[in-house]
Amino acid sequence: MSTKVLTLVGSLRGASVNRKLAEAAAAVAPEGAEVILYEGLASVPFYNEDLDVEGQVPAAAAALREAAGEADAVLFVTPEYNGTTPAVLTNAIDWLSRPFGAGALKDMPAAVVSASPSGFGAQWANDNTRKALGVAGAKVLEDVSITVGGRFEVFAGTHPKDHAETATELAGVVSALAGALEPANA
Template identity: 65%
Template sequence: MSESTVLALVGSLRADSHNRKLAEAIQLNAPEGVEIVIHESLGNIPFYNEDIDVEGQVPAAATALREAAGQADALLLVTPEHNGTMPASLKNAIDWLSRPFGAGALAGKPTAVVGTAFGQFGGVWAQDEARKAVGIAGARVLEDAKLAVPGSMVRFAETHPKDDAEVVEQIKELFGALAAVEPAGAAA
């Protein structure tokens, strides 16, 4: 993934989100030639509605998301677990990026899903649901690029993920899995 841009979508809208901090740690540990761009404002995108997904009516926040995803070489979804699944903000972003179906910004886009959650499994249910949704939406899901950090409320109460040696090592392993992936459009 040399000279690549990875767009990170953080499903938690909370300012002090552990998943936002995990995305920041990933950004700080990106190898040379890989830029991680954390997309802002998922909370400003209205719920997907085909009635407003027409030329001249698409909300500016949805247009900005589509443009950012279209320009990225890959996507990284960073999700907490809300009631056993991904948050509505992340699902909504996937819905906007999936349109028009088959030709949306997700079409063939290499996509990895990671996250942290309070539970003992680190939000794997939410991550599995996000992989399922983004795959159906047309993305090329990177099944080997995974990171689930359990116990976020305790683990990151006083420590930022960038300062957690185990998490940093897992981030490096994540980039190892991503390094073998060809950018969107390069796959045959």
């Protein structure tokens, strides 16, 4: 049985380094783990409790919840916008955390990868995303969170999956997510 890791990317640009990191995570996933890049975040409306009515949830939000419900773990890949997590990821967490205490993220293993051109690798966004996931009820794997900073010039000519250090780090994150499920499956 394969572990399904739903991957949400905080940059909507097709050629963003964060998207490439998510693609790399899929390419280097260990045997038994499948990394699925979610493509619909741009269509999910901002969370509004008035919209979150059973049978009337907007289709894009319902699709996000369904994708999370079919996953075993979640990986967030985030840039840093103005010192924090991009709105698109915060919004995804908002939708996935409801209904409170029973949302799609409840007890789901989660990890965060962040990247920025600075040497800090979007550490603030990483911290904020992990905090929000924890509040939402996810089982955040703190010890496998990675930040990728100061490598963007390398990624201009090399996809992250072909950069040995980055590929190894990403494979470790996906492996840890898959491993977090083993006691439950035993």
